[in-house]
Amino acid sequence: MQATIEQIPKTKRMTHPYTYIDPNAKIAANVKIDPFTVIHGDVQIGEGTWIGSNVTIMDGTRIGKNCRIFPGAVIGAIPQDLKYNGEKTTVEIGDHTTIREFVTINRGTSDKWKTVVGNHCLIMAYSHIAHDCIIGNNCILSNSVQIAGHVVMGDWAWIAGVSAVHQFVHIGQHAYIAGGSLVSKDVPPYIKAVRNPLSYGGVNSVGLKRRGFELEKINHIIDIYRIIFNKGFNTSQALAYIEEELPASDERDEIVTFIRESGRGIIKKYASGIPEED
Missing domain, CATH: 1.20.1180.10 (Udp N-acetylglucosamine O-acyltransferase, C-terminal domain)
Structure with missing residues (x-):
């Protein structure tokens, strides 16, 4: 059971005095939190994680161990979905995942009740992961990738920069999607998706x-x-x-x-x- 912030002696906290942490947040003792970050009450953060400056972590967020969250990220904001009716949902971030500058990850709706990002993922700057997405382990989203709601992404999949993924799209494991792509159809596992309109470009042999x-x-x-x-x-x-x-x-x-x-x-x-x- 992770300790609440009140249970951690001040001498052991790695928290800047200009950071605001709701007293109900459950944060492991060796989490480092930089100045001007805001952490809401219904939040859990695992040991060894670093939270940079000006990060906002909102209710319903669960962050694993040894993650790195860079300045400006917003995790756990309510879904940008008109059907959302205030239901209690979550964002779950796995262990050893890196979230770069100004990434936004919204929590789920009553469809899946959660948005998930797996272990050992790299979510690069300015990317967005919408409600009810399930991102597998070891996935990479390059800069400014925009993922709409209900997208499922298999383990080891990689989406190159400035790509946009339509809602309800499924991306198979070990797939690679080229930069600047508009992804409106499902992308099967193990392949490269390239060109415009997005098309089969061979098996992802190099990645495999x-x-x-x-x-x-x-x-x-x-x-x-x-x-x-x-x-x-x-x-x-x-x-x-x-x-x-x-x-x-x-x-x-x-x-x-x-x-x-x-x-x-x-x-x-x-x-x-x-x-x-x-």
């Missing part, structure tokens, strides 16, 4: 190699996506062919399940005859 995937497994994933995007099948035909002709694997089953369960439909192969927009 960096994470220890063996070449045989990467080639297996490439074979799956060749059938989906290059064989001239429609989606149902491609999935049926994959299940009949390719050996079972975790990767195969994950890709097939992701596409079958896609609510918005997946991105398509880039059509070279369609000019890119300026």
Whole structure:
């Protein structure tokens, strides 16, 4: 059980005197909090976390261990959703996650009751994560990425800078989305999403190699996506062919399940005859 701020002797607090902390906030003893930060009452912060200057942490925020939150961030503000009716919801930030300058993360609504950012994530400056988003572990949001409500992002996914993600989009694990993208369709796992309109750009082989995937497994994933995007099948035909002709694997089953369960439909192969927009 984390100690409340009143239970921590003043000599052990790592809090600047110009910081305001509600006495009901539960903050571990070795959390360092810089000046001019405001922490509301229904807040929990795990040990080893650093909170920079001018940060606002609002009711319903749960922050894990050894996180770093840079100046200007606002975490736990109410959703920017007209359907929100004051229900008690949360933002949950995992351990070892870094939140850079002026990031905003809104808490959930009655849809999921929470917004989640996993462990070991990097959320770069000026990014926004809206209500009811579920961001997996080891994810990266580069500068100024804007994520609308109800988005689900798998582990190890990476969205490059100045991209915007439509509400209810799902992004598979180990996917990479190029900078400046408008993401309005689901992005399956293990791939690169590039160009405008956003399209399949091949398997994220470099990222998979960096994470220890063996070449045989990467080639297996490439074979799956060749059938989906290059064989001239429609989606149902491609999935049926994959299940009949390719050996079972975790990767195969994950890709097939992701596409079958896609609510918005997946991105398509880039059509070279369609000019890119300026």
